[in-house]
Structure formats: structure tokens, C-alpha cells
Amino acid sequence: MFSYFSQGKLVRNEKEKKLVIFIEGNIASGKTTCLEYFSKTSNIEVLTEPVSKWRNVRGHNPLGLMYQDPTRWGITLQTYVQLTMLDRHLSTMSAPVRMMERSIYSAKYIFVENLFRSGKMPEVDFAVLSEWFEWITQNIAIPVDLIVYLQSSPQTCHERLKERCREEEKIIPLEYLEAIHQLYEDWLIKKTSFNVPAPVLVIPADDDLQKMLHRYEENREKILAGSNV
Ligand SMILES: Nc1ncnc2c1ncn2[C@@H]1O[C@H](COP(=O)(O)OP(=O)(O)O)[C@@H](O)[C@H]1O
Ligand SMILES: Nc1ccn([C@H]2C[C@H](O)[C@@H](COP(=O)(O)O)O2)c(=O)n1
Secondary structure, eight states, X not given: OEEEEETTEEEEOOSSOOEXXXXXXXXXXXXXXXXXXXXXXTTEEEEOOOHHHHHOBTTBOHHHHHHHOHHHHHHHHHHHHHHXXXXXXXXXXXXXXXXXXXXXXXXXXXIIHHHHHTTOSOHHHHHHHXXXXXXXXXXBOOOOSEEEEEEOOHHHXXXXXXXXXXXXXXXXOHHHHHHHHHHHIIIIISOOSSOOOSOEEEXXXXXXXXXXXXXXHHTHHHHHTTSOO
């Protein structure tokens, strides 16, 4: 699986240079819809977030538990998110371009950070997750060439979230989406909080579906720059 070290990190052995793009954004900002659109292009591999795993690990639902009692179950969910995202990052690419929903970075810089800052994650849980995250990112190369940030207002996300009606998310208040939004803005727009591992392309994402699909098409070249797709 890993065949050589580069700058002290384990690196996957891919024969040709491939393009890896993260699609980042708030909950219900339209990431999956965006990925669905690009999945129709041949030579693009799309990886959605493994939410089904987060809702069912050996019969348990860490996502649901986390929303019910974040202080008790936040670390349980986020440990599993970290593992499943790492597994996604390290999986063998089946096409020259990979577009993946979120990343191990946003899991830590947005969701873990939010749990901790809002006082819902005990300091010891945050410390353990941070140690894991730092070990992983210091020892394993996580390929990424571009981050596409779907920038949407928390209000829009709240409307879309209600429409999507995922059982576990019914209790999410607007304030939660506002906090996630602020963390994303600090990370990817102001660039004042954490390391940004690749250039960022910002796509405004509040418009209706038709306009959004048109906007994705307009941005296709920018997104796929450097690839032959
Ligand atoms: N541009 C849009 N306008 C209106 N509704 C949208 C738009 N994009 C997505 N949706 C709907 O909003 C909900 C969340 O979209 P989704 O793509 O699942 O977001 P995410 O993957 O970011 O959570 C879904 O019900 C989806 O059909
Ligand atoms: N590190 C993470 C990543 C995601 N979640 C939650 C947020 C949503 O309820 C769900 C993913 O849905 P999406 O944003 O793709 O609509 O998982 C989390 O709590 N921690």
C-alpha cells in the first residue's frame, strides 16, 4: 500500500500524477449535490462522506448519539470520523481525478474544534483527538490539490437541512450552523485559524439548483485545471 517515504511521511505509490479535490462546506450546503453533478463526467471518481457508517457501526449510531449527548459521545463519533476519512484519503484512486466530500482536516478544524470551543467536548477528549490528528498528518501524506468551498449562509443550510429531514439532524438549531459557518470562514476565507493544505476556490452556494448546476459548469475548468479531463 505504502511504498516510500518523502519528507519523513509515508506516501502512497501512485504511478501517474492524479488530481485530488476536496469539496468543503457547511452541513446541507449542497456538497453531495455538487458531487452528483460531477460524477456524470467520465474519469472523475467521486467519494461522498461515509455518513452511512457514522449512522451504523456494528449496529450502533454514533452520529445520532453525538447529537443527543455531545459531551459523552462527541469523541466516539469524531474518532470514527477520523478513521473513516483517513481510509477514504488512502484508498486507491480509480480515475485521474478524485473529488471527495470533506476531509480529515475539516473533521478536526471544524467539527472537533466546534465541540471543544462550545464547551461540549472535555479537554482530555480534545487532547487525545488532537494527538491522533497530529500523528496522522505528520506521518502520512494526505494528497490534495484544490479545496472547493461551497460558501452558503447558515440560513440557507438550515432550510435545506429541514427539507432533507435526516432523523439525527432534526434537533440542529440555526446557531449550530452559524458556529460551523464561522469556523469555515476563519479557516478557508480569512485563513486565520489553521493550516490550509491547498489553494481554495470559493463557489457561492445560496442559489437555486438550476443556477448552482450552471455555476458548477462555469467553474469546471478551474476545478479540473491541471488534469486532462
Ligand atoms: N441549490 C439548491 N437549492 C435548493 N436545494 C438544494 C440545493 N442543493 C441541494 N439542495 C437540497 O438541500 C439538501 C442538502 O443538500 P446536500 O447536497 O445533501 O448537502 P450536503 O451534502 O452539503 O449536506 C438536499 O435535500 C438537496 O436536495
Ligand atoms: N467531522 C464531522 C463531519 C460531519 N458531521 C456531521 C454533520 C452532519 O450531521 C453529518 C454530515 O452531513 P453533511 O454535512 O454532509 O450534510 O455529519 C460531524 O458531526 N462531524
